Amino acid sequence: MNDLTNDFDIVIVGAGIGGICAALAASRLHSKVLLIEKMSEIGGTGVHAAIALVCKFRDHDGRCVNTGIHKELFPQAYQNTGLTFDEETVSSYDEQELKETYHRLIQKEKNLTVWTDCEVDAVQVEDGNIRSVTITGSKQTRVFGRVFLDGTADGNLSALAGAEFQKGREKDGKMQMATVTFKLTGFDPSLFKVKDVTSWGCFFWLEETLKPYYMAMKQRTNSTNMRQGVLAFPYPDGKAFLFNSTAVNDVDPTIPGSVESAFEIGKVQVYELVEAIREHPAFRDAKIETIFTKLGVREGRRVVGDYMLTGEDCLQVRKFEDMVAACAYDVDVHDPDGEKNHQEYMTILPSPGYYHIPYRSLIAKGFGNLLLSSRCISGTFEAHASYRVMSGISAIGEAAGTAAAVTVKSGFSDVRMVSADEIRYILQTRGQFVEGPVKETHVLVK
Ligand SMILES: Cc1cc2nc3c(=O)[nH]c(=O)nc-3n(C[C@H](O)[C@H](O)[C@H](O)COP(=O)(O)OP(=O)(O)OC[C@H]3O[C@@H](n4cnc5c(N)ncnc54)[C@H](O)[C@@H]3O)c2cc1C
Structure with missing residues (x-):
């Protein structure tokens, strides 16, 4: 018998933008959620390795393709409607305000528990499902859940569970350079x-x-x-x-x-x-x-999922039947061999200027209850160089949290039993941008 205080519907490891958006989405669907963060404060890269710039979330016609929780986090950026550069205001944010917004949104959620100073350092897996995680730090305990989400950015949870992953570019495994901001x-x-x-x-x-x-x-x-x-x-x-x-x-x-x-x-x-x-x-x-006290690390592990999004998918602005998120950011490789001018290392997405992220890229291959809710989703080096920005990751997190909640509320034994059109129905009801058919679900949407 599990200790009920350590028993959650959904356990999310890592409280960066992806983990937090996942936690908010799942909690708003009345799931009992635990968000675990190893630092003493939530926020991840966007707060502790602050970057100020709200990267592109509009298509070439100016239409927003991330309108969900991202909009709640960066309302000011949505007031900049122009598309021409010079006179336009740079869409930027203040990391202290972002942190306060995270806390304000989290405080409204009575189903959401946040533990900081807690690092997941072991994972117990049975028959292709994560059963529990072991935590060290301010709490030394074991936590049980029905669905687990990897919000660690570097795929730490997935690696501990034994999931397959890739690192760096194909030819030599080198990763993009890191930055102290x-x-x-x-x-x-x-x-x-x-x-x-x-x-x-x-x-x-x-x-x-x-x-x-x-x-x-x-x-x-x-x-x-x-x-x-x-x-x-x-x-x-x-x-x-x-x-x-x-x-x-x-x-x-x-x-x-x-x-x-x-x-x-x-x-x-x-x-x-x-x-x-x-x-x-x-x-x-x-x-x-x-x-900023956290090194700005652009990449770590990319967990292999049911589908691996490619650079070609991004550059062909591909649409997927199981889309659950979209990304309008260009392919921006900070070359491990030495940097060029920033205009030279960006490959601009062609018209209409955004692509779909399929649900399959959020599902860790070989696991029934492990979803990816941070920049460690299943994609190649080139694709990752696009969706890794906060607009993309917040949409990914929101979709993963929604899928986890539907899995739990429906009593499904595998996250694959949730259909993308159900996820899209909920996301759309909440104001997120989606494309493709939607299917009404019995899950109560606030
Ligand atoms: C230098 C730099 C510049 C960037 N510039 C921009 C920009 O201008 N605009 C933009 O939109 N994006 C930018 N990005 C990208 C963007 O900031 C990140 O990719 C995004 O914030 C990642 O979010 P995340 O939730 O995936 O991960 P993170 O925010 O990194 O969060 C992961 C969290 O997981 C925690 N964690 C890890 N392992 C464990 C564990 N075992 N147990 C518990 N907790 C754990 C970590 O402590 C961390 O808090 C930049 C990134 C970098 C590095």
């Missing part, structure tokens, strides 16, 4: 040529203006930073910039010590970069307000 204040916008700090025009002006200072520093030093330019995104209030502009190669988050040593290298790059740009008069008194 930081927040900079104290600059003088009156010395900027483009005065509206929050506009794309200013972003491009800064990119062009700061590059020579950065490149000169690279020439004089032995900098390990492989970037060929400077990327700085404005905070929504225009009072700070988020620099996504360091690059550490050969990071593998699944190898102990790799992230820690990369973080130290990245921090050196932060100081070099800031020293270099302080040579520009507008940045003479600039201050590093925060170096």
